[in-house]
Amino acid sequence: MDTVKTQEQWLREMEEKSRAKQSQFIGNISSKLRRPMVAEAPQHPFRGSPDFWNVYEWNEQERIERFTENFKSVGGHVERLSSMEDVQQFVTDKASELGAKYIIRQNEPELAALGLEQRLPEAKISVWNTDAEENWKARSAEADIGVVLVDHAAAYTSSMVVLSSKDKGRSVSLLPTVLIAIIPLDRLKTRLGEVMSTFDEGGRESLPAGIHFISGPSRSSDIENDLTIGVHGPGIVYALLVG
Secondary structure: OHHHHHHHHHHHHHHHHHHHHHHHHHHHHHHHHOOOOOOOOOOOOOOOOOHHHHOOOOOHHHHHHHHHHHHHHOOOEEEEEOOHHHHHHHHHHHHHHHOOOEEEEOOOHHHHOOOHHHHOOOOEEEEOOOOOOOOHHHHHHHOOEEEEEOOEEEOOOOEEEEEOEOOEOOHHHHOOOEEEEEEEHHHEEOOHHHHHHHHHHHOHHHOOOOEEEEOOOOEEOOOOOOOEEOOOOOOEEEEEEEO
C-alpha cells in the first residue's frame, strides 16, 4: 500500500509541476501580448451551423454552374453529359487520346455497363477486388486512368465524396495518373452539410471503411510554398456531371 501511495503522490507532484510550467509559459505569452491570461474557457452558446445556412439551397442549374466554376478554379476539368452512353463515349475517347494502356475501375454495375473492355481492346481493364490473388494497390499505382462512381458531391465546395468498400477501394481514386469521376446529378447537393448529415443518420455501425473528399487534382505546396500538382494523388481529374 505504501508503494502505491508513493506512486500516486509522485504522479500528483509531476502533474502540478507540469501545470505550473504550462501556466508560466502561457503567462509569458500573455505579458508580451499585453493581454490578461484567460483563466476560464469561453462560452460557446451556438453549436453547429446557423439556421440560415441549414436551409440554404441552390436549384439544379445553380449547383451545376457553381460546382463547375469552383472545380475548374483549382485546376480540375468538368464535363456536362446527358447520359451514361455519353460517359461511355467520353471515357473511350479520353483513353484513346491519352494512349492509356492500363485502366482500373470500381466494381460497380453502372461502370460494368460502360463496356470498357469491349470498347478499349488495346487497354488492360482491371476491376477492383475481383481476384483475391491480385495486388490491387499495385494495379492502381500502374494505372493510367482510374474510373469511379461518386457517392455524393457538394457544389459550394466543389467536393466529390467517394466511399470505400470491398468493391470500391480508395486506391482507385488515389493512385492512377488520371481520375475520371462520374457524378449523377441527383447526388449533387448545395452544401457539404447535406452530405455529412447522411452519415449521422446512418449511425456509426453503417459508416464505411473510408470517406474520401476530392476537390480537384492533388495539390501540394508544403515545401517553400512551391506548388506541385499530382504528388499525393492524380494530377488530372475529370468530373463528369451526368443526367
